Amino acid sequence: MADPVADSLLEYRTKFSALEDCVHFISHSLGCVPDQAKEDLGQFFELWRTKSITAWSEWLPEVDRAAERIGKIIGAPAGTVVMNQNVSTIMAVLASCFEYTPERNKIVYESLMFPTVSYVWQAEERRGAKCVLVPPNADGITIDTQAICDAIDEHTLVVPLQHVVFSSAYIQDAKKIIAKAQSVGAHVILDCYQSIGTLPVDVIDLGVSFACGGSVKYLCGGAGAAWLYVKKELIEQFAPRVTGWFGNEAPFAFTMPEQSYADTVWRYMGGTPAVAALYQARAGLQIVGEIGVRKIRDKSLVMTQKIIDRVDELGMKLNSPRPDAQRGGSVVFDFVGSADVCRELNRRRFFCDHRPGVGIRIAPHFYTKSEEIELFFGELKKIRHGGGR
Numbered sequence: 001m002a003d004p005v006a007d008s009l010l011e012y013r014t015k016f017s018a019l020e021d022c023v024h025f026i027s028h029s030l031g032c033v034p035d036q037a038k039e040d041l042g043q044f045f046e047l048w049r050t051k052s053i054t055a056w057s058e059w060l061p062e063v064d065r066a067a068e069r070i071g072k073i074i075g076a077p078a079g080t081v082v083m084n085q086n087v088s089t090i091m092a093v094l095a096s097c098f099e100y101t102p103e104r105n106k107i108v109y110e111s112l113m114f115p116t117v118s119y120v121w122q123a124e125e126r127r128g129a130k131c132v133l134v135p136p137n138a139d140g141i142t143i144d145t146q147a148i149c150d151a152i153d154e155h156t157l158v159v160p161l162q163h164v165v166f167s168s169a170y171i172q173d174a175k176k177i178i179a180k181a182q183s184v185g186a187h188v189i190l191d192c193y194q195s196i197g198t199l200p201v202d203v204i205d206l207g208v209s210f211a212c213g214g215s216v217k218y219l220c221g222g223a224g225a226a227w228l229y230v231k232k233e234l235i236e237q238f239a240p241r242v243t244g245w246f247g248n249e250a251p252f253a254f255t256m257p258e259q260s261y262a263d264t265v266w267r268y269m270g271g272t273p274a275v276a277a278l279y280q281a282r283a284g285l286q287i288v289g290e291i292g293v294r295k296i297r298d299k300s301l302v303m304t305q306k307i308i309d310r311v312d313e314l315g316m317k318l319n320s321p322r323p324d325a326q327r328g329g330s331v332v333f334d335f336v337g338s339a340d341v342c343r344e345l346n347r348r349r350f351f352c353d354h355r356p357g358v359g360i361r362i363a364p365h366f367y368t369k370s371e372e373i374e375l376f377f378g379e380l381k382k383i384r385h386g387g388g389r
């Protein structure tokens with residue numbers, strides 16, 4: 001790669017020994033594990049082993065430390081991010097903040113939504129919500145921003161929105177949709193799972209009410225370290241029904257019988273935090289924060305364009321947007337038999353995944369070498385033409 005910025009990121013590759021014996025194009029689904037995660041998990045274990053119950057005095061602050069690391073990446077002010085286990089739970093907590101009235105009960109979202117989020121909001125129909133799904137454009141991979149804006153009206157309560165569509169990497173015009181939602185008094189919950197760590201996110205510039213995501217993908221943090229951002233002025237406005245003692249103003253006072261909510265962002269927390277996951281995620285979050293997502297994005301754009309060039313050369317169908325401004329961190333492409341080829345690529349340790357209807361998904365990351373693109377497509381060609389290994 002000629003670009004000196006892109007090349008300079010390869011110095012971080014040394015922190016990921018797992019990359020030595022595979023071609024890792026799966027960071028949109030599971031980021032590579034940093035070697036430091038082993039040390040950090042070891043530290044968690046040692047605290048447990050040596051300090052028993054008193055380890056909590058070191059474990060609990062790790063929740064806010066993890067939130068600060070996320071806050072640095074998404075431009076969130078101190079005290080506006082809280083950790084949780086996964087996005088589904090976070091959505092359920094947020095859904096439990098709202099009451100549905102006939103005047104305001106609409107939940108508007110794209111029909112290309114990541115299914116777990118849809119499941120949560122569909123279940124709210126039992127409480128009076130009315131879900132309105134906006135279909136994609138004729139290409140099946142992009143969504144008309146205006147169509148989403150037009151669906152948002154005075155009856156709309158919440159707009160759960162994927163920043164980047166998981167199945168195509170299409171970047172939604174979040175700013176425009178958030179502005180429309182605000183103009184009618186609706187709240188956007190921005191699911192940044194497919195953007196955080198590969199596409200710059202600035203929650204203040206976006207003006208969004210809520211944002212969430214996890215650490216599994218481009219943050220290289222593994223499962224269990226999801227996060228929720230709540231706009232500062234909204235924190236105390238809501239009292240989630242899905243709650244727990246860590247959302248209490250004084251968890252260790254064991255007050256009964258009713259919840260008395262914390263006045264901090266912890267009021268959105270449920271029960272005991274999954275502390276081991278936060279130790280596990282620490283190194284990935286630190287590395288991404290240190291590099292800065294702008295540099296990761298610059299490299300990603302160069303590499304995803306190279307991938308698109310190979311897809312075109314091989315006559316495969318591209319199922320991701322071509323313009324840089326619309327394309328997130330992964331590239332999706334399809335051909336007859338793609339699911340079988342994906343399985344074989346994984347067996348040969350060329351890690352990627354496959355999604356029904358759109359085909360193979362691959363993503364470069366800051367640690368990707370340019371030549372790995374050639375290796376990947378070389379192997380894919382071999383498999384398609386019946387070549388063994």
Ligand SMILES: Cc1ncc(COP(=O)(O)O)c(C=O)c1O
Nearest residue numbers: 086087088114116166193194214
């Ligand atoms: C956009 C998006 N939202 C949510 C999820 C996952 O949600 P959860 O953390 O509940 O597993 C994913 C992928 O796993 C995703 O790509």
